[in-house]
Amino acid sequence: MTRRDRREPEFTEFFGAHAAGLRRTAYLVVRDWHLAEDLTQQAMAKLYAAWGRTRPATRLAYARRIVVNECLSHLRRRRPETAFETVPDLAAPTAGDSPLDLGRALELLPPRQRAIVALRFLEDLPVDEVARVLGVASGTVKSQTSRALDTLRRHLPDLAEELS
CATH class of the missing domain: 1.10.1740 (Rna Polymerase Sigma Factor; Chain: A)
Incomplete structure (x- = not known):
């Protein structure tokens, strides 16, 4: 063979x-x-x-x-976003909308922080493995994880207790 x-x-x-x-x-x-x-x-x-x-x-x-x-x-x-003179109106939330929108909160994170969050918490990889995957120092993974979680805590207050 x-x-x-x-x-x-x-x-x-x-x-x-x-x-x-x-x-x-x-x-x-x-x-x-x-x-x-x-x-x-x-x-x-x-x-x-x-x-x-x-x-x-x-x-x-x-x-x-x-x-x-x-x-x-x-x-x-990726091409930069196109600027508009006026910002379009956002749809008002309906009664069924949840204030807990993890997807929108993840969009607030820079791409590398999203990658770190995905590898640390979705793939459940340890810090050293995430550092190897991304080719960065373990300290960078720790600091970026901390910053990402701070951002998520600010924008998802209902999760603040669970992420602590």
Whole structure:
């Protein structure tokens, strides 16, 4: 059996087991399901190309790093928003709207902080692993986590007690 013959089923199994989680992480960073799907696919293509150079024990961490890097790169390349002379009126909240809107609060975070929150709390990774995935120091992960949680506490006061 050639290396290519082994790579196909290994990669297919890996993709089936981890694509959904990687897509969730991408979504938390870019805040768009379709874009998260596209960026996850791009990351998987890069992983497939590097498959033979990766170790089975570190493939998931490598895949996370590729996904987060793809998301952050996309957000850096994104066109700036168009300015308008007047701000459109916002819809008034209805009785069924909840003041607890985690999605809107996450949009207040810079992309790197969203990535850290996604990896720390969605993927449940320890600080050192998040630092390895993002290629930053552990102290940076700790300080950015603290800043992100402070922002979320300010904008989601109902969660303040749960996040403490």
